[in-house]
Amino acid sequence: MSTPIRVLVCDDQILVRTGLVTIIDAQPDMEVAGECGDGRSGVDLARELRPDVVVMDIRMPVLDGLEATRLLAGIDISNPAKVLVVTTFNLDEYVYEALRAGASGFLLKDAPPDRLLHGIRTVATGAALLDPDVTRRLVGHYAASTRPAKSSSHDVPLTPRELEVLRLIAEGLSNNEIAATLVISHETVKTFVSRILAKLQLRDRVQAVVYAYRHGLVADGAFVPPGRPRR
Structure with missing residues (x-):
């Protein structure tokens, strides 16, 4: 039996976090390595536990998911973590910044469970994940506004x-x-x-x-x- 994908879940909404943990733990090829409700704890746990994938919310207390992602997967990080950002439509600008900060991909919070699980598996292999439903709309709009x-x-x-x-x-x-x-x-x-x-x-x-x-x-x-x- 292959080693399960170890996932760290970071989300300050308890109901959302509990749902993610339940879905992930129910998979035979995955296990929840840890969970937390703020970005600082996420960074500390990721460095301690070395999970295969970090599922990261963006708006969190203490340290937001954007800065947490940069600390874990930024361009100057020698051994970057694989971060999968989850967000909502009204946070588009933050998602773009998270991708620039080194996230391996993003999904919407209202995505069905099978898409979340596919995303985790994809990112765990070292590949990147872009939600095709919003990629052009999201990155195009915000990249255009910051293009040199x-x-x-x-x-x-x-x-x-x-x-x-x-x-x-x-x-x-x-x-x-x-x-x-x-x-x-x-x-x-x-x-x-x-x-x-x-x-x-x-x-x-x-x-x-x-x-x-x-x-x-x-x-x-x-x-x-x-x-x-x-x-």
Whole structure:
């Protein structure tokens, strides 16, 4: 029997936290390593328990989930934790900042249990998770508002094909969906994704999405090819 995925649950709403703990503990391949109701405790427990995945709320007392995520998975952290952020629609701006802080993905609090469990399993493998229902709306809106004024697609060191794959990643497509869209093999997509992350010095697909929007490669949900002026 394989080792279960150890999960730390951080949420200040007791009913929500209890629900998450109950759902996770009921899975044969998961176990709750710990739980807490504030960001500071979350950081301390994560460092002590070293869970496989941290399920992190954003609005919490003492230390919010955004700063807790940065302390656990920020760009300067040598052994970053895998953080799955859970939030509601009215906290979009915080989710974008959490992704920039190093979160491996996000889900909405009203997502069905099977999507939460899929998210935990996905993040535990080292992959990133983006909710396809809100990815473009969420990241596009807030990345556009913080995009550097002089950003240009000419500054992006990618080939045209790599840029095309990056655009599809930014739309929230999986490797299989990208393969089907471009009529190439799954292995070829994996190679492209690895090259993109290496060239841009990004940790995962989440950071790739943020990068695409911040560098003007996606505008209002549409891909902007290099050299073409934005409308």
